[in-house]
Amino acid sequence: MKGPKHKLERIAESRLPTPFAEFRIAIYRSADGKEHVVVALGELSGEPPLIRIHSECLTGDALFSLRCDCGAQLQSALKRIAEEGRGAVLYLRQEGRGIGLGNKIRAYELQDRGADTVEANHQLGFPDDAREYSLAVELLRELGLCRIRLMTNNPRKLDALVRDGVEIVARVAIESGRNPYNEKYLDAKAAKLGHLLGSE
Numbered sequence: 654m655k656g657p658k659h660k661l662e663r664i665a666e667s668r669l670p671t672p673f674a675e676f677r678i679a680i681y682r683s684a685d686g687k688e689h690v691v692v693a694l695g696e697l698s699g700e701p702p703l704i705r706i707h708s709e710c711l712t713g714d715a716l717f718s719l720r721c722d723c724g725a726q727l728q729s730a731l732k733r734i735a736e737e738g739r740g741a742v743l744y745l746r747q748e749g750r751g752i753g754l755g756n757k758i759r760a761y762e763l764q765d766r767g768a769d770t771v772e773a774n775h776q777l778g779f780p781d782d783a784r785e786y787s788l789a790v791e792l793l794r795e796l797g798l799c800r801i802r803l804m805t806n807n808p809r810k811l812d813a814l815v816r817d818g819v820e821i822v823a824r825v826a827i828e829s830g831r832n833p834y835n836e837k838y839l840d841a842k843a844a845k846l847g848h849l850l851g852s853e
C-alpha cells in the first residue's frame with residue numbers, strides 16, 4: 654500500500670453491543686479533527702475479512718430516511734459481518750458524498766423540485782462525488798489489513814482502493830433496500846455514478 658497521507662490518532666476503544674452482535678468500537682481522529690469509527694468483530698488477521706467502508710449519512714443511518722439506501726446498507730453490513738463472525742465497518746465522516754449535511758439537505762431541496770442527485774450537486778457547484786478514500790486506506794493500514802473482501806456496489810470506491818494498493822480479493826454486493834422514495838436516487842446512481850445495482 655502507498656505511504657501514509659493522513660495522520661490518524663487512535664482515541665479510544667470499547668465494547669459495542671448491538672442487535673446483531675457484540676462488536677468492538679474504535680475511534681480514530683484525523684488531522685482535520687473528524688472522528689472516524691471502526692466497528693469490528695472477531696479476529697481480522699488471517700483470511701481476508703469482510704469489510705464495509707461506509708460514508709456517513711445522518712439522515713439514513715440514524716434518522717431512518719428512505720430517500721437513500723444508506724441505512725439499509727449499514728444494517729445489512731453489520732448483519733452480514735455478525736453472520737460471518739468476523740469483519741469490520743469503517744464509518745467515514747464524509748457526509749453527503751463529502752459535501753456535508755447542510756449542503757446535502759440543500760441538494761435534497763433541489764431534488765424535491767425535480768433534479769436528480771448528481772444534477773443537484775452540480776447546481777450547488779460541487780462535483781458529483783467529493784469523497785476520496787485515502788483515509789480508508791490509512792484506517793485499513795492501522796488495522797493491519799491489505800487483503801480484504803469489500804461490501805460495495807460502487808466501482809469508484811473499488812478503483813480508488815486498488816489504486817492505493819489495497820488487494821480486494823472479492824467484491825461482495827450489498828443490498829440497496831429499494832423503496833418508492835429512493836427509486837429515482839438509485840436509478841441516478843446506477844446511470845450516472847456507475848453503481849453496480851441489480852447484481853445483488
Ligand SMILES: Nc1nc2c(ncn2[C@@H]2O[C@H](COP(=O)(O)OP(=O)(O)OP(=O)(O)O)[C@@H](O)[C@H]2O)c(=O)[nH]1
Pocket residue numbers: 706707708709710711721722723726747748749750751752757760761770774804805806807810827842848
Ligand atoms: N450529495 C448527496 N449525498 C447523498 C445523497 N444521498 C445520500 N448521500 C450521501 O451519499 C453517501 C453514500 O454514498 P453511496 O454512493 O450511496 O454509497 P457508497 O458507500 O459510495 O457505495 P456503496 O458502497 O455501493 O454503498 C453518504 O455520505 C450519504 O450521506 C444525495 O442525494 N446527495
